[in-house]
Amino acid sequence: MMPEIKQYIRLVKEIVLSSERPLRYYVDTYGCQQNESDSEILRGLAEEMGYLPADDTVDADLIVVNTCAVREHAEQRIFGNVGAMSHIKKKNPDLVILMAGCMMSEPHVRDRVKKSFPYVSGTLDTNSTDRMPEILYAILSDRKRRFYFDEDRNILEATEGLPRVRTNGIKAWLPIMKGCNNFCSYCIVPYVRGREQSRAASDVLREAREIIDAGHKEITLLGQNVNSYQGIEGGFPALLREVNKIPGDFRIRFMTSHPKDAGEELFRAISECEKVSAALHLPFQSGSDRILREMNRGYTADQYKRKIELARRYTPDLAITSDVIVGFPGETEEDYQMTEDLVREIGFVSLFTFIFSPREGTKAARIHDDTPESVIKDRFLRLVAVQDAISKESHASRIGMLETVLYDGFSRDKDALSSRTDDGRLVIVKQDPSCIGSFGKVKITGSTTWSLIGEPMDE
Ligand code: SAM
Ligand code: SF4
Ligand code: F3S
Numbered sequence: 001m002m003p004e005i006k007q008y009i010r011l012v013k014e015i016v017l018s019s020e021r022p023l024r025y026y027v028d029t030y031g032c033q034q035n036e037s038d039s040e041i042l043r044g045l046a047e048e049m050g051y052l053p054a055d056d057t058v059d060a061d062l063i064v065v066n067t068c069a070v071r072e073h074a075e076q077r078i079f080g081n082v083g084a085m086s087h088i089k090k091k092n093p094d095l096v097i098l099m100a101g102c103m104m105s106e107p108h109v110r111d112r113v114k115k116s117f118p119y120v121s122g123t124l125d126t127n128s129t130d131r132m133p134e135i136l137y138a139i140l141s142d143r144k145r146r147f148y149f150d151e152d153r154n155i156l157e158a159t160e161g162l163p164r165v166r167t168n169g170i171k172a173w174l175p176i177m178k179g180c181n182n183f184c185s186y187c188i189v190p191y192v193r194g195r196e197q198s199r200a201a202s203d204v205l206r207e208a209r210e211i212i213d214a215g216h217k218e219i220t221l222l223g224q225n226v227n228s229y230q231g232i233e234g235g236f237p238a239l240l241r242e243v244n245k246i247p248g249d250f251r252i253r254f255m256t257s258h259p260k261d262a263g264e265e266l267f268r269a270i271s272e273c274e275k276v277s278a279a280l281h282l283p284f285q286s287g288s289d290r291i292l293r294e295m296n297r298g299y300t301a302d303q304y305k306r307k308i309e310l311a312r313r314y315t316p317d318l319a320i321t322s323d324v325i326v327g328f329p330g331e332t333e334e335d336y337q338m339t340e341d342l343v344r345e346i347g348f349v350s351l352f353t354f355i356f357s358p359r360e361g362t363k364a365a366r367i368h369d370d371t372p373e374s375v376i377k378d379r380f381l382r383l384v385a386v387q388d389a390i391s392k393e394s395h396a397s398r399i400g401m402l403e404t405v406l407y408d409g410f411s412r413d414k415d416a417l418s419s420r421t422d423d424g425r426l427v428i429v430k431q432d433p434s435c436i437g438s439f440g441k442v443k444i445t446g447s448t449t450w451s452l453i454g455e456p457m458d459e
Contacts (some may be wrong), residue, residue: 001160009048015140016050021115023061024054030078031068033222033255034193035101037173038129042100044163045132048313053165058088060092062096064132067103069188071357072098075103082117089119094431096139098132099123105192108360110147122146126193134150170408171439172216176204176231176239177223182258184285185363186328186356189224196225201232202240205246212248215439217406219243221254228259237269244273250404251440252276256283259307260298278315279424282308283323287342288335291328297365301342308346312455319349319423326383327356327376329369336379343386349394349425349452351387355380388449395425395447402457403427405442407435419454426451 001372016023025046029039042064043053050371054060066080068074082099089095097120103109105125113120121139124131127150135146158180166172180187204221211219221243225230229236236254243252251276256268260280270276282304286292289300299307311318324339343351355376358365405419405427412418417431428451429442442454 001163002130002158005007005130005133005162008137009045011137011210012049012140014134015137022052023050024059025051025062025125026054026057026060026066027066028057028081029066030074031066031102033071033173033220034224035066035068035176035177035221037175038101038126040164040166040173041159041162042066043165043167045130047165047197049133049136057085060088061092061094062098062136063088064098066386067108067395069102069106069192069359071354072359073357075109078103079112086119087368094119096136098122098124098135100126100129100190100388102126102134102188104358105149105312106188110149114145114147118145118146120377121147122403124151127151127155129155132164154197155194156199160203166211166214166216169214170216170406171220172211172214173222174204174207174211174219175199175222176226176229177235180224180280181228181365182225182298183296185294186325187422188359188362191361193224196216196228198231201242204239205242208243208246212246212250215380216250217439218251218253221252223254224256224384225258225261226254227263227266229256234250234265234377237265240266240273240276242270244275250275253279253424255281257303259283259284262307262311264310267314270311270318277422278317279321279422281312281321281323284313284342285323285325285347286328286331286335286380287339288331289338291331294330294367295325295328301338305342305345313396317423319425320346321350321424322346322348323352323354324383325354325356326379327371329356329364329367329371331356331371331376331379333379335344336383340383340386343390347390347394348387348396348425349409350391351383353383353387355378381412388418392447392449395449395452398444399426399447399450401444401453402455403442404439405429405443405454406439407437408432409436421452427454429454429456431456 027039104123121137128148177198179196180190181196232238287301403421407417407419411428419427441457446453
């Protein structure tokens with residue numbers, strides 16, 4: 001940890017511990033696993049400064065809203081929820097509300113926070129996560145608002161070794177890189193997360209060992225495009241093999257892979273490493289070559305299909321999941337049909353379907369499109385229906401199979417446990433809660449569109 005951070009932690013801690021009652025923090029996280037991972041650092045720093053965790057925002061003296069900018073809907077929801085926090089601030093005028101994360105890297109969003117959310121005390125962009133103690137000390141000292149923004153900073157270096165509070169004791173996120181260089185024409189991530197940087201393999205492996213020693217049973221290696229990881233000779237497949245060598249009973253997952261960079265070495269590593277799950281999340285975004293070109297994705301639909309074929313040659317049962325966007329500007333019914341055809345042809349286990357959302361500053365946001373919203377909504381619903389039928393069939397085909405699952409909590413109805421197969425499928429099992437956090441064998445006895453039902457096997 002950098003000496004100046006230590007200094008600010010100490011100064012804030014003095015203020016926090018001199019309070020008449022214990023002060024509490026709450027980190028409200030939106031967006032992807034990268035943000036979940038950053039929130040672990042925000043929690044770690046808050047606890048180092050003497051704050052205790054709060055169960056809810058209403059009980060907190062420090063609220064950090066870790067934001068996501070990927071779609072307009074996400075931004076609106078966050079502004080709505082921050083708007084509702086004005087009531088908490090009225091009841092507790094000493095409350096400090098900070099906004100952090102991807103939205104805070106957008107200048108127009110910071111301006112909006114400055115003007116329209118006067119009870120938000122400060123902002124930290126994605127390059128200034130580690131400066132939370134500094135901003136808090138400044139705010140607590142004179143109660144003036146602060147808006148931190150660091151354009152050119154090595155945030156990987158700045159956050160290396162910072163304390164983390166992981167709230168899930170079974171599954172752990174492990175960031176291996178930051179940023180993205182791909183500039184897909186619709187995507188805000190390269191603008192708000194900056195250029196790609198890989199973490200040194202030695203740091204990744206040290207943290208992986210710590211995670212396993214702490215009792216976690218699953219590690220997910222994180223990056224916007226893990227296939228361009230540069231922290232070790234041999235790239236990401238070599239890193240997978242090194243993590244796989246760590247002794248212990250645990251699973252390895254990773255996300256996200258980019259079709260232009262995922263190749264034979266990756267598929268070979270998945271099939272040869274016994275701890276690496278037989279699962280691959282490989283977003284395709286569109287089945288139309290014209291749209292893929294406009295999206296700047298760097299592959300054709302046919303190249304995507306051939307990659308999947310190759311991956312399945314190494315791991316025939318590989319569970320493939322994906323992301324797709326409908327309603328990209330200029331998408332015709334013919335383009336949409338090509339997407340639907342690709343979905344039918346591949347047979348994804350599940351698919352995240354998004355409606356295109358124009359993001360200020362991206363290339364695609366400048367493309368004029370007069371396709372009515374109703375047409376796009378209709379394509380979205382058709383694609384969801386096609387995939388639901390495929391998912392249902394895919395899950396039904398597992399009935400009768402024996403699976404090793406990791407019990408990770410209670411089912412939604414709380415009357416059973418939820419668990420995951422090696423390839424990532426959700427299995428609901430009537431099982432003793434003492435099994436949460438351990439592996440077990442189950443027989444698949446039923447299925448729905450999104451999950452499986454299993455019975456424990458005597459071992
Ligand atoms: N890096 C990953 C990749 O390349 O697939 C995922 C990045 S993004 C956080 C997750 C998904 O959000 C993308 O795969 C894409 O389908 C979707 N997405 C990104 N920008 C979008 C936009 N402007 N409108 C709708 N969906 C978007
Ligand atoms: Fe966005 Fe494309 Fe980078 Fe993924 S690879 S984060 S979709 S720019
Ligand atoms: Fe959102 Fe930022 Fe992730 S924009 S999807 S939280 S990288």
